[in-house]
């Protein structure tokens with residue numbers, strides 16, 4: 001085995017990959033949220049614009065500008081690596097306990113989020129199912145061209161806004177989405193700071209700040225995501 | 240005190256184990272947990288029954304052999320305490336206490352509460368040493384070591400190799416133990432020279448033994464009788480990455 005393979009298959013190497021892909025996905029979520037905000041009329045360039053214009057133009061840019069396309073393939077790959085690697089680690093950890101577990105379970109830990117830490121596999125599985133649904137509902141429809149077209153004066157572009165608005169007319173999808181954001185919030189609550197610990201960045205001066213930022217992030221970002229379909233649903237009631 | 244014990248009994252590595260219930264009526268609250276087991280075993284021997292096998296040696300909290308999981312906690316409910324130093328006054332009269340062996344695939348059961356922890360020995364053999372001929376004891380102040388470094392190395396060196404970290408970890412990971420041993424040696428001038436090789440060799444052996452992967456649950460630190468900090472795990476992580484990726488060392 002070359003040193004690279006040995007590194008990537010070692011327990012620490014696998015965790016290293018988990019934390020780097022995780023941190024990348026954390027960055028991605030911020031960009032994604034900034035884009036999603038354009039779904040709301042409050043974030044339109046001009047209140048007089050057709051609903052969803054800012055969002056559709058943004059989506060058009062993100063799916064056609066070549067450098068972003070390259071990054072998006074990297075993103076799909078990272079999501080897959082994070083999911084597959086996470087699943088492998090989860091299975092390995094389950095077998096490391098042995099065939100017989102404890103009759104009395106009593107988890108005491110130093111971190112207050114130990115229960116979340118111990119449940120990362122389950123949380124991740126739920127998130128994975130959500131991502132599959134999410135990609136099917138929007139990304140795949142866009143790729144397959146199952147979208148109406150619209151034109152704001154610069155040639156026809158896909159009206160992604162239309163299917164998003166249609167989807168979140170349905171309260172069931174709104175609830176699934178909001179519940180998934182809660183799960184993502186928990187996953188991030190542990191994942192954010194855990195990534196730094198795994199990379200070896202535990203430092204008297206910086207760790208309190210990392211933990212604080214991580215917890216803020218884990219609340220604010222999923223909350224921002226969840227509010228958008230809720231607001232769109234409320235809008236659809238008025239329309 | 241009256242204590243009801245539910246103890247895991249298992250004849251040998253091959254047989255299936257089960258819990259047995261024993262009632263002890265005359266337990267003195269000043270007894271240690273192991274002394275309570277001594278009383279139980281005396282009674283069992285008088286009744287011509289097989290005594291409960293458990294490991295112990297120093298009975299003063301320094302050898303790390305007295306391993307059992309008491310009500311779901313390795314070394315019992317008190318923080319920073321080994322089973323041998325745990326006193327019965329921390330339990331209530333009439334309590335039922337469940338006692339199980341450490342559970343980890345890498346720590347197979349030998350009998351009753353005794354597990355085979357030689358996986359730890361093999362990790363130490365892989366890198367938990369320094370290769371210098373010591374010769375005569377040198378003057379203590381011949382090599383200057385800053386106080387903070389000496390203290391950090393010493394608090395890591397307090398690890399007694401008991402394995403409670405593995406038993407407590409939901410992933411049965413040995414990271415706290417390995418990181419404590421590495422942090423102990425890597426920070427001192429005598430150990431530093433081999434640090435790059437040491438971390439790779441110890442992690443390699445740890446993985447080969449089948450311990451789980453650390454997911455920063457930190458149950459290990461909470462259950463460690465020597466209160467070894469997970470800060471050492473972060474240190475091992477970064478020393479490992481810098482050794483594998485940033486040095487020419489290949490193990």
Ligand code: SF4
Pocket residue numbers: 303397398399400401402403404405415416419459462463464465466467
């Ligand atoms: S780190 Fe603590 S719990 Fe783990 S072996 Fe050392 S003393 Fe025991």
Ligand code: FES
Pocket residue numbers: 294295296297298299300301302303304305321322323324
């Ligand atoms: S018997 Fe030595 S530490 Fe408990």
